[in-house]
Amino acid sequence: MINIFKTSKSVALSMDSFFDKIDLSTLNFKKGVQNYLDGNSVEFIQNLNAITNLESEADTIQRKIENDFYLHSLMPNFASDILNLIENVDDIIDGEKDVLSQFDVETPHIPEAIKKDFAELVSFSAKSVENVIPAARIFFTEPDKAKDNIQKVLFYHRETDTLSTNIKRKIFQDFDDLKLSEKLHLRYFALHIEQVSNEAKNVAQQLSSLVIKIKM
Amino acid sequence: MFLFFISSGLFLGWTLGANDASNVFGSAVGSKMIRFKQAAIIASIFVVLGAVLQGAGGSHTLGKLGSVDALGGAFTVALAAGLSVFWMTKLKLPVSTSQAIVGAIIGWNFFSDNPTDINALIKIVTTWISGPILGGIFAVLLFLLLQFILKRSKTHLIKLDAYIKYALLIVGAFGSFSLGANNIANVVGVFIPSAPNIVLDFGFFTLDGVQLLFLGGGIAIAVGIITYSKKVMMTVGNSLMKLNAETAIIVVLAHSMVLFVFSSQSLSNLFVNIGLPPIPMVPVSSSQAIVGAIIGIGILKGGRNIQVKVIGKIAMGWLVTPIIAGLIAFFALFFMSNVFNLKVSESPSKFIKGDVIVDHNVTTDERTKIIENFDEEPKDTVTVDIYKPAVIIIVTLLILLILYQLFIISKLKEKGKIEEFQDSVDRYNAQQILLENELKTTINRNKKLENEISFKEKEQKKVALSIIRKKEILSKLKAEIEKLKLKPEETLKHSDLNTLKVLILDNLNLENERKSLDTYISDLNDKFFINLEKIYPGLSSNEKKLCSLLRLKLTSKEIASILNIDPKSVEVNRYRLRKKMGIKKNDNLTKIIRKL
Numbered sequence: 001m002i003n004i005f006k007t008s009k010s011v012a013l014s015m016d017s018f019f020d021k022i023d024l025s026t027l028n029f030k031k032g033v034q035n036y037l038d039g040n041s042v043e044f045i046q047n048l049n050a051i052t053n054l055e056s057e058a059d060t061i062q063r064k065i066e067n068d069f070y071l072h073s074l075m076p077n078f079a080s081d082i083l084n085l086i087e088n089v090d091d092i093i094d095g096e097k098d099v100l101s102q103f104d105v106e107t108p109h110i111p112e113a114i115k116k117d118f119a120e121l122v123s124f125s126a127k128s129v130e131n132v133i134p135a136a137r138i139f140f141t142e143p144d145k146a147k148d149n150i151q152k153v154l155f156y157h158r159e160t161d162t163l164s165t166n167i168k169r170k171i172f173q174d175f176d177d178l179k180l181s182e183k184l185h186l187r188y189f190a191l192h193i194e195q196v197s198n199e200a201k202n203v204a205q206q207l208s209s210l211v212i213k214i215k216m
Numbered sequence: 217m218f219l220f221f222i223s224s225g226l227f228l229g230w231t232l233g234a235n236d237a238s239n240v241f242g243s244a245v246g247s248k249m250i251r252f253k254q255a256a257i258i259a260s261i262f263v264v265l266g267a268v269l270q271g272a273g274g275s276h277t278l279g280k281l282g283s284v285d286a287l288g289g290a291f292t293v294a295l296a297a298g299l300s301v302f303w304m305t306k307l308k309l310p311v312s313t314s315q316a317i318v319g320a321i322i323g324w325n326f327f328s329d330n331p332t333d334i335n336a337l338i339k340i341v342t343t344w345i346s347g348p349i350l351g352g353i354f355a356v357l358l359f360l361l362l363q364f365i366l367k368r369s370k371t372h373l374i375k376l377d378a379y380i381k382y383a384l385l386i387v388g389a390f391g392s393f394s395l396g397a398n399n400i401a402n403v404v405g406v407f408i409p410s411a412p413n414i415v416l417d418f419g420f421f422t423l424d425g426v427q428l429l430f431l432g433g434g435i436a437i438a439v440g441i442i443t444y445s446k447k448v449m450m451t452v453g454n455s456l457m458k459l460n461a462e463t464a465i466i467v468v469l470a471h472s473m474v475l476f477v478f479s480s481q482s483l484s485n486l487f488v489n490i491g492l493p494p495i496p497m498v499p500v501s502s503s504q505a506i507v508g509a510i511i512g513i514g515i516l517k518g519g520r521n522i523q524v525k526v527i528g529k530i531a532m533g534w535l536v537t538p539i540i541a542g543l544i545a546f547f548a549l550f551f552m553s554n555v556f557n558l559k560v561s562e563s564p565s566k567f568i569k570g571d572v573i574v575d576h577n578v579t580t581d582e583r584t585k586i587i588e589n590f591d592e593e594p595k596d597t598v599t600v601d602i603y604k605p606a607v608i609i610i611v612t613l614l615i616l617l618i619l620y621q622l623f624i625i626s627k628l629k630e631k632g633k634i635e636e637f638q639d640s641v642d643r644y645n646a647q648q649i650l651l652e653n654e655l656k657t658t659i660n661r662n663k664k665l666e667n668e669i670s671f672k673e674k675e676q677k678k679v680a681l682s683i684i685r686k687k688e689i690l691s692k693l694k695a696e697i698e699k700l701k702l703k704p705e706e707t708l709k710h711s712d713l714n715t716l717k718v719l720i721l722d723n724l725n726l727e728n729e730r731k732s733l734d735t736y737i738s739d740l741n742d743k744f745f746i747n748l749e750k751i752y753p754g755l756s757s758n759e760k761k762l763c764s765l766l767r768l769k770l771t772s773k774e775i776a777s778i779l780n781i782d783p784k785s786v787e788v789n790r791y792r793l794r795k796k797m798g799i800k801k802n803d804n805l806t807k808i809i810r811k812l
Contacts, residue, residue: 008378015374075377076248077460082373141370214373214460 007072014065015140018086019133021058022093025051026133029096029196030126036103037115048100055097062090078214085206089136092129092199099192108185111175117167118190124163125193128156128200135207143211153204160197164190221287222407222429224295226436229403231301232313233263233440236399238448239471239506240391243464244384245449252446258385259392259445260438266396266479267434268427273479273497274401275408275426280336281321283409289324289560290406292552296320296545297402300537312501312537313402314340319538321406323545328561339496344534347474347500348508354470355509356516362462380461387469394475396434401499404433419607463513470509475500504534676768684777693719747812752797759793762786767809 032047065086069079110118135149167190171183178186241255284290297316318340325332371379411425423431459467477483477495484495552558693716700712748755748763755763765775772790776783794805 004378004381005375008372008374011374012372073248074374078373140373142367143373 004072004074007068008074011065011068011074012140014061014068015086016137018058018061018065018089019137021054021061022089022129022133025054025058025093025096026126026129028054029100029129030122032100033103033122033193034119036100037110037119044100045104048097048104051093051097051100055093058090058093062086078210081206081210081213085136085203085210088199088203088206089133092132092196092203095192095196095199096129099189099196102189102192106185108189109182110186110189111178114167114170114175114186117163117170118193121160121163121167121190121193124156124160125197125200128153128160128197131156132200132203132207135204139207139210143214146207146211150204150208153200157197157201157204160194164194221291221410222404222432224291224298225404225407225433228294228298228301228313228317229400229433229436230440230444231298232399232403233437233442234444235301235440235448236313236395236502237263237392237437237441237445239502240395240468241384241388241445242449243459243467244388244461245446247459247461247464249381249461249464250384250388252449254385255388255449256442256445258389259441262389262392263396263437263441264431264434266393266398267400267430267437268396268423270393270397270479270481271400271430271434272426273481273484274398274499275405277336277339277496277498278317278321278401278405279408280333281318281325281340284321284324284406284561285409286559286561287407287410288552288558289328289549290410292548292558292560293317293320293324293406293545294403296323296548297541299544300541303540304537312503312534313399314499314501315344315534315537316541317402317405317499319541320545322538323542324549324561326542327546327549330561340498343478343496343498343500344504347478348504348511350477351470351474351505351508352512352515354473355466355512358466358469359463359513359516362466366462377461380465383465384461384468387465387472391468391472391475394472394479395502396437398475398479398499399502400430400433400437403436404429405499459510466513467506467509470512471502471505474505474508475502501534673768677770680765680768680770680774680778684774687777687780689719744812748809751812755793755796759789759796762789762793763809766790766806767812769806769810 028047028051032044032051035041035044035047066083068074069083073079075082131149131152135146135153138149139146168187171178171186171190175183237256237259241250241252241259244250245252245255284293294317297313297320300316300319301313318337322332322337324330366376407429408426411429414425414428416423416428478498478500480495481497484497488494549560553560696716696719700708700716703712744764744767745760748760761779762775765778770778772786773783776786779786790805797805797808799805799808
């Protein structure tokens with residue numbers, strides 16, 4: 001029973017560290033896609049390696065948090081919700097790593113005319129994540145304030161969605177010189193980048209319901 | 217006899233423990249913040265402490281309501297109250313022991329024709345109203361205070377969870393203390409007039425008859441908590457309103473404060489000292505206090521989560537409990553006095569068979585005098601120095617406990633050994649089954665191999681015989697040609713040539729079959745050749761071939777035919793082979809070769 005203070009402190013620190021990893025991975029994700037678009041392959045590989053390491057570290061922390069929750073029966077009424085939240089946040093970093101990995105493996109040909117749109121898409125998608133992590137952080141100390149960031153996440157998710165649709169439309173309507181396979185390839189990349197923002201939106205929605213639950 | 221009569225009070229204590237502990241730890245255990253075991257231990261200890269140290273206050277008021285002056289009456293009254301509470305607990309209704317005992321005492325008053333002290337009754341019933349109201353007020357204030365602190369502190373939810381767990385334990389301990397202090401009057405209050413005038417001197421402290429009564433009652437409550445409160449905790453913990461951990465602390469704390477306020481003589485004295493009216497020492501319904509606290513918070517939160525049906529059910533319990541307890545007490549007293557001739561009252565009752573209604577001169581005030589002065593040591597008190605016996609008893613108990621533990625350990629060891637033995641037997645059996653299966657598999661494999669060998673042997677023989685037959689055909693062919701040679705050319709017929717052609721065609725397959733024989737021999741004798749090489753190194757390939765043919769039990773003539781040599785040559789080869797292998801004259805060459 002005495003250890004519970006020590007454990008709770010350690011879990012709180014682990015959570016902070018976990019969110020730090022997501023923040024860093026988002027920066028690498030944004031930079032990585034930008035480097036790919038600019039043709040900086042060396043820097044791109046560095047970003048990919050960094051995100052791979054961060055993902056692995058985040059997984060380790062996540063397992064430790066889960067273990068502590070179960071072992072010390074922390075927050076028995078909300079344990080499953082909070083662990084789900086952590087799981088969903090982990091999906092973000094997984095998604096970011098997957099996108100960079102797909103760029104590395106599939107090396108899609110992105111026409112110059114659409115590069116700017118892709119850069120913007122990545123920026124919006126990353127912004128969703130950049131807002132959802134502070135929301136998750138603040139939820140644990142001041143649940144009420146999480147709402148402010150949640151609104152921003154939903155806004156950026158909508159923007160990402162719109163931009164992604166525009167890119168897809170552009171690919172299929174304006175680029176006659178591209179083969180259908182190339183068009184489909186590009187469409188999937190727009191979808192993958194958009195997926196990161198979807199994961200952020202999932203976390204935001206879960207946070208909204210958790211705020212209500214915890215206040216009840 | 218006293219111990220027998222007090223059993224009903226202890227039963228009432230047990231029902232109180234089973235039922236009211238849920239008010240203290242129900243939310244914490246129901247929400248799984250605290251394990252039931254932890255809650256039960258803490259509640260048991262603090263209930264006993266509260267009962268012994270601060271249990272006197274409430275008993276005055278109950279004594280005023282109706283002083284049950286005969287031990288048999290006290291027994292029946294407590295039994296009636298206990299049965300009512302037990303029954304309602306079975307129905308999973310939060311029920312108050314205070315109402316049950318008040319109902320039962322009024323039942324006794326009716327039965328024994330004693331007037332009920334209306335002032336005392338009003339005082340008690342007022343607490344039925346003021347208790348929950350005060351609980352609600354405390355809860356609201358504490359809730360607002362906690363919210364304020366939490367907002368300011370910005371504590372991490374995980375850390376907050378740890379603080380809450382400790383807070384629930386501390387508040388639970390305080391709640392249990394207050395419960396013991398306040399509600400012990402319900403349990404053994406009716407027995408106070410009959411309490412033995414005895415003081416037990418433990419050396420470090422003394423316990424008088426009333427305190428001993430409180431101690432017994434406290435232990436009974438503790439037993440009730442340990443044995444039966446889990447079920448009620450699980451239902452009450454979540455039924456009225458969904459409580460989160462912080463709210464649970466507030467609710468329990470508010471409830472504990474209400475109970476404490478109505479049982480603390482020191483607090484009452486403090487009030488008097490600062491010029492305020494004294495606080496009445498009244499047994500307050502623990503359930504009412506908790507419900508009041510929950511409703512208070514519910515109202516503060518907008519009243520959305522309160523389940524009105526449950527409140528209605530509880531309110532019904534409040535109304536029904538005293539009535540049921542009163543009726544049960546009345547009929548139980550009637551039964552006891554008429555069937556068992558048990559003296560249930562010092563004053564004769566109009567309901568007692570054959571007795572005449574007597575106006576008794578003793579007033580209620582006089583009767584309750586005993587209660588008023590119970591904490592003053594009576595003049596004829598027997599002081600028993602049980603320091604030495606207590607030490608002896610404790611030491612004996614410790615020794616018995618150690619012996620019991622040793623016995624348990626040895627039993628466990630024995631059990632462990634038996635389990636270990638059983639394990640090894642099981643393992644052995646499993647291994648045996650495994651080995652048997654392996655053996656069966658090996659036997660089957662061997663059989664299969666034997667069948668294969670015998671099949672190949674047969675095939676080999678078949679091929680060998682075919683060679684022999686063909687050798688014969690060739691001899692025939694040779695003889696036929698010799699014959700034809702001797703015939704003059706003009707006498708040669710076409711059929712003669714056909715006969716020859718057939719013979720030649722048969723012969724054409726001879727070489728193939730010889731090759732097939734070689735393959736069969738090498739397949740069949742794969743291991744045999746290895747063994748032969750090991751034991752008799754230096755044998756030539758022809759000698760090895762001879763050995764393999766001898767192994768097939770072929771005669772020299774047959775071997776000669778297969779190898780296309782003269783039978784005499786086979787005999788010579790056999791002789792050389794025997795010599796090379798160093799086989800004595802009397803030994804059978806074929807047998808030795810077959811053994812390989």
